[in-house]
Amino acid sequence: MDSDEDSSSITSLSERVENVKSAKKHPWKKLLWYKQDYEDNYTDASFLSQLKRNSTVINYSYWKLLSDFTLIVLHLSIIMLVILVFYGIYRLNWNPLVPALLSSSLTALGFIVYVITLKIRRNRLINLQKLKIEQLTRPTRYSKFNSSKSHPPSRSPSPFPHNLELTAKESTMDLERYLREPNSPDLFNTLKSSILILLTLLTFSPVLKSLTNSTASDSIWALSTWLCLLNVLFNDYSIDFSHTSRQSESSTFELQTSNSNLSKNISLSNAIVLASRLNSNLSAFCFIVFSIEVSGLFPVFNNFTRRCQFWAFHWFQVVAITTAVDFAVYKIFGVGWFLLWIGLQFWIMVIGPWHFIMLQKYKDELQGPWDPAKPIFKTI
Amino acid sequence: MQKSIVSIFWPTDLLNPVSDHNLVVVGYKLNSQIVVIDYIRYSNFKKLNLKIEKNNLCLEIIGTVNFHHLNYRNFRFDDRTNIPVMEAHENLILFKPPLSKKLEYYSIKPISVDIFWTVTPQDVLPCSQSPPNKLDLHFGRPSRARDLENVMKFINLTEYTRYKLLNSHKKKSSFYADTIGRFINWFGSVVLALYCATFQPICKKLISILSYPLWFGPETKTYVTLSTCSFVLHQLNFRAKQFHHLPKQFQRLRNSNYETEKLLIKGTRFSPSEYIKFYNSLWLILNDLLMGIVMSNMLSKYHSVLVQGMNTLILKFEDSLLYLIKWLMNFPGGFKLNNELAEFFGELFMWVLDFWSEYVLRTMMNNSSIIIRAITLLVKLGGLNMLIASIMDILDITSLHLRCFYFASTRVFNWQWHIIQSLFRLFYGKKYNILRNRIDSHNYEFDQLLFGIIIFTLLVYLLPTVIAFYLCFAVGRLLTLVLHTALESALITLNHLPIVVLLLKAKHKERLPGGVIFECRTAVNDTPYFQLMARPLSLKEIINSHIKSMTIFNLNNLREFQLEGSEANIKTVINQWNRVSLVRVLKNIAFGNFIDSFDYKRLF
Numbered sequence: 001m002d003s004d005e006d007s008s009s010i011t012s013l014s015e016r017v018e019n020v021k022s023a024k025k026h027p028w029k030k031l032l033w034y035k036q037d038y039e040d041n042y043t044d045a046s047f048l049s050q051l052k053r054n055s056t057v058i059n060y061s062y063w064k065l066l067s068d069f070t071l072i073v074l075h076l077s078i079i080m081l082v083i084l085v086f087y088g089i090y091r092l093n094w095n096p097l098v099p100a101l102l103s104s105s106l107t108a109l110g111f112i113v114y115v116i117t118l119k120i121r122r123n124r125l126i127n128l129q130k131l132k133i134e135q136l137t138r139p140t141r142y143s144k145f146n147s148s149k150s151h152p153p154s155r156s157p158s159p160f161p162h163n164l165e166l167t168a169k170e171s172t173m174d175l176e177r178y179l180r181e182p183n184s185p186d187l188f189n190t191l192k193s194s195i196l197i198l199l200t201l202l203t204f205s206p207v208l209k210s211l212t213n214s215t216a217s218d219s220i221w222a223l224s225t226w227l228c229l230l231n232v233l234f235n236d237y238s239i240d241f242s243h244t245s246r247q248s249e250s251s252t253f254e255l256q257t258s259n260s261n262l263s264k265n266i267s268l269s270n271a272i273v274l275a276s277r278l279n280s281n282l283s284a285f286c287f288i289v290f291s292i293e294v295s296g297l298f299p300v301f302n303n304f305t306r307r308c309q310f311w312a313f314h315w316f317q318v319v320a321i322t323t324a325v326d327f328a329v330y331k332i333f334g335v336g337w338f339l340l341w342i343g344l345q346f347w348i349m350v351i352g353p354w355h356f357i358m359l360q361k362y363k364d365e366l367q368g369p370w371d372p373a374k375p376i377f378k379t380i
Numbered sequence: 381m382q383k384s385i386v387s388i389f390w391p392t393d394l395l396n397p398v399s400d401h402n403l404v405v406v407g408y409k410l411n412s413q414i415v416v417i418d419y420i421r422y423s424n425f426k427k428l429n430l431k432i433e434k435n436n437l438c439l440e441i442i443g444t445v446n447f448h449h450l451n452y453r454n455f456r457f458d459d460r461t462n463i464p465v466m467e468a469h470e471n472l473i474l475f476k477p478p479l480s481k482k483l484e485y486y487s488i489k490p491i492s493v494d495i496f497w498t499v500t501p502q503d504v505l506p507c508s509q510s511p512p513n514k515l516d517l518h519f520g521r522p523s524r525a526r527d528l529e530n531v532m533k534f535i536n537l538t539e540y541t542r543y544k545l546l547n548s549h550k551k552k553s554s555f556y557a558d559t560i561g562r563f564i565n566w567f568g569s570v571v572l573a574l575y576c577a578t579f580q581p582i583c584k585k586l587i588s589i590l591s592y593p594l595w596f597g598p599e600t601k602t603y604v605t606l607s608t609c610s611f612v613l614h615q616l617n618f619r620a621k622q623f624h625h626l627p628k629q630f631q632r633l634r635n636s637n638y639e640t641e642k643l644l645i646k647g648t649r650f651s652p653s654e655y656i657k658f659y660n661s662l663w664l665i666l667n668d669l670l671m672g673i674v675m676s677n678m679l680s681k682y683h684s685v686l687v688q689g690m691n692t693l694i695l696k697f698e699d700s701l702l703y704l705i706k707w708l709m710n711f712p713g714g715f716k717l718n719n720e721l722a723e724f725f726g727e728l729f730m731w732v733l734d735f736w737s738e739y740v741l742r743t744m745m746n747n748s749s750i751i752i753r754a755i756t757l758l759v760k761l762g763g764l765n766m767l768i769a770s771i772m773d774i775l776d777i778t779s780l781h782l783r784c785f786y787f788a789s790t791r792v793f794n795w796q797w798h799i800i801q802s803l804f805r806l807f808y809g810k811k812y813n814i815l816r817n818r819i820d821s822h823n824y825e826f827d828q829l830l831f832g833i834i835i836f837t838l839l840v841y842l843l844p845t846v847i848a849f850y851l852c853f854a855v856g857r858l859l860t861l862v863l864h865t866a867l868e869s870a871l872i873t874l875n876h877l878p879i880v881v882l883l884l885k886a887k888h889k890e891r892l893p894g895g896v897i898f899e900c901r902t903a904v905n906d907t908p909y910f911q912l913m914a915r916p917l918s919l920k921e922i923i924n925s926h927i928k929s930m931t932i933f934n935l936n937n938l939r940e941f942q943l944e945g946s947e948a949n950i951k952t953v954i955n956q957w958n959r960v961s962l963v964r965v966l967k968n969i970a971f972g973n974f975i976d977s978f979d980y981k982r983l984f
Contacts, residue, residue, distance in 0.1 A: 193827035
């Protein structure tokens with residue numbers, strides 16, 4: 001309004017008279033098609049009334065960020081684990097069967113856990129659906145039914161008095177979240193494809209072994225380094241399915257499944273490139289199997305544990321793997337490399353979140369009616 | 381009173397008559413143009429019947445010279461410049477009367493150069509009518525251009541009219557010349573009849589044998605005939621076709637000689653294309669045969685040298701190929717290829733090479749003396765083109781294995797390149813959608829991903845080896861292609877050069893009218909006048925016209941090899957010619973498609 005008055009003081013007398021007139025006229029409306037008695041460059045005081053600042057900014061808690069950043073450390077540790085095993089087979093003449101067998105048995109164990117958990121959750125989902133159907137079909141008998149069975153769905157249109165022991169768990173996992181979960185994999189198909197892949201790897205292992213025979217080792221190390229860096233950069237850490245769900249989760253879920261393949265592909269090709277330096281068919285085969293299981297299947301499993309909110313199990317995985325890798329680095333590469341490695345981990349886990357929080361104060365986001373409208377999706 | 385502008389066309393040989401007789405100027409009167417044809421003595425004038433022909437062409441009296449008449453104007457001549465003095469509203473345009481004996485004439489549009497026997501179909505050429513012409517259809521052509529065409533018609537008639545005028549008052553012709561002309565005519569007919577009776581059926585038989593469709597190639601959608609198998613047979617077929625069409629061309633030439641004058645009066649465009657066609661084919665055949673005789677003598681003279689040269693050339697070729705493959709197997713140019721794959725490829729190619737040199741080239745080298753003798757005989761009978769054709773046939777046979785290598789390595793490269801492309805899409809989580817013809821994102825299963833990545837990495841590492849082999853053989857193919865194309869163009873030049881047109885261009889430009897020019901000149905006494913001159917066809921126009929007619933010829937030949945339903949159009953011909961363009965060849969090499977020359981045996 002100030003600027004308006006300034007300009008009116010500068011303008012000539014006739015215009016000032018018009019301004020006075022306009023004050024009596026209809027108030028200005030923000031409608032382009034509506035012919036009004038105002039100048040084209042007229043700006044009303046109500047123009048910025050709908051301005052919002054920092055509407056999407058959240059206050060992060062340091063511990064939440066730290067737990068998210070540990071995922072990066074976990075990923076780095078997995079890459080390091082592959083490198084360590086390669087170094088062991090290539091330089092230290094480890095028996096290649098040992099890591100392969102170890103990882104295979106762990107994978108089999110994880111697979112069993114995965115299948116059983118999914119089965120249980122599916123059953124629970126079916127029960128929930130039944131319940132909901134009954135509730136919809138027989139709304140009059142609902143209260144009776146509810147008291148007897150004690151499985152109230154949290155998204156019921158009118159929140160009933162929740163009772164009993166399961167409500168705390170059930171409230172976080174409602175029907176829709178169950179629906180988005182993958183089915184438990186078909187055992188026969190999984191067996192078939194895994195056998196197929198193993199056999200192909202076996203037949204290809206002589207080719208793989210001699211693939212880069214004529215290339216110098218240095219260029220292979222350089223290539224492998226670049227692939228590892230790209231792997232770290234392109235990995236989808238899928239930090240966002242934690243307990244504090246802040247945005248609409250359906251969209252993030254879709255995104256993370258479609259994006260997460262690139263880093264896996266890069267890590268696989270890294271494994272193949274490294275395996276081509278090994279000197280026997282068996283070691284090449286074993287190394288590739290090991291790295292498929294570690295860098296391809298383990299992240300899937302870890303995502304699964306986090307999605308199912310098995311936090312203790314997740315933390316056990318993180319701590320076990322990072323400490324094991326730390327120890328192995330200390331054993332194999334010596335103290336200097338170990339300190340460097342620990343320093344890197346510390347930097348990421350402790351300094352990184354702190355720096356991130358420090359940067360939040362510079363955030364200045366404007367949002368107003370000029371922004372494109374955001375569509376609001378109705379959930380099922 | 382303002383008089384409308386009148387242009388008077390005055391022949392240059394009628395400037396300032398020296399005689400003091402009373403002369404009448406006769407000519408044609410058109411709307412605002414007057415074409416002066418001749419003087420007639422006033423004494424003769426009265427006997428003369430001015431209506432020479434019935435079809436509304438009548439000579440009129442334009443004016444008088446040396447005497448005055450009540451009805452007609454009197455022309456005076458300037459003494460210094462010998463130019464008739466004009467009034468203010470009259471344009472004087474001088475022209476040199478075209479000599480119809482020398483086949484000179486004026487034409488507004490350039491004539492077309494066509495040395496082939498095929499008749500030009502009107503619908504073939506895509507833009508025969510340019511947009512401005514189409515506009516003319518709506519608004520009507522300016523009458524001035526049509527007038528000018530009429531004027532040109534009458535100017536071209538000058539000689540004829542004069543001849544008729546002369547005849548009409550001097551009824552006398554030389555008996556001697558007439559008999560000779562008749563005799564020549566009669567002799568020509570006898571030769572033509574004999575030729576048609578004996579030689580033409582043989583040619584027809586030969587053509588039908590050589591172009592009998594043996595089988596139908598489904599990929600190229602063309603028939604395979606004997607003439608498409610070998611260059612020598614194709615050349616034989618072509619020569620037979622030439623001989624077959626010769627009498628027809630000769631007949632047309634004679635017809636056009638008879639009809640020329642009538643055609644001129646009717647106004648249809650006389651074109652020297654008939655005699656150009658006939659003499660051109662005759663010239664090319666004779667030229668070829670004569671050069672062939674000279675060449676065959678040379679060949680038989682240097683027989684032993686040629687045999688030796690051929691043998692050493694074949695041996696050297698084989699050695700260099702062997703050397704090339706061995707070089708490729710052992711780190712070519714310092715590039716570190718995959719040892720195993722390179723060894724596999726190299727041994728494969730070396731095996732084929734051994735087989736080829738053992739069974740084909742060995743027999744060829746043993747019989748090289750016979751081969752060269754056969755070529756000498758062919759050249760003696762068939763002309764110089766037979767030499768080129770047989771060289772190309774031999775080249776095709778000796779480089780067949782190179783072609784096979786190229787074929788194999790291109791297939792491998794193309795296949796591998798396509799797989800790498802689609803697997804790279806898998807690498808970043810995309811997939812080609814055939815239904816929508818675009819790339820969509822796709823959620824691959826883990827085992828699919830695993831498979832894809834293993835094969836992708838393998839193929840990427842094997843790609844340099846494949847590329848090295850592919851590039852080497854592609855370059856080899858390119859070299860043979862260059863040689864092939866050079867020989868083919870030599871063959872085209874010797875078979876289809878419009879040599880008569882080029883010679884006419886050098887010798888007598890007026891026979892190739894490409895339009896008219898009006899040049900503004902000033903006489904000595906500063907009276908301006910125009911000079912009408914024929915613009916001869918420029919070299920560029922000749923070449924353009926020739927290329928146009930050659931394209932149509934190609935199209936007609938291409939259609940002979942195709943099914944009735946699938947009509948080739950002008951684009952197919954242009955595509956064929958574009959195959960040898962550098963950009964196309966490089967593109968094909970880069971994408972792993974086959975490179976090929978234009979199909980000479982089907983186009984010509």
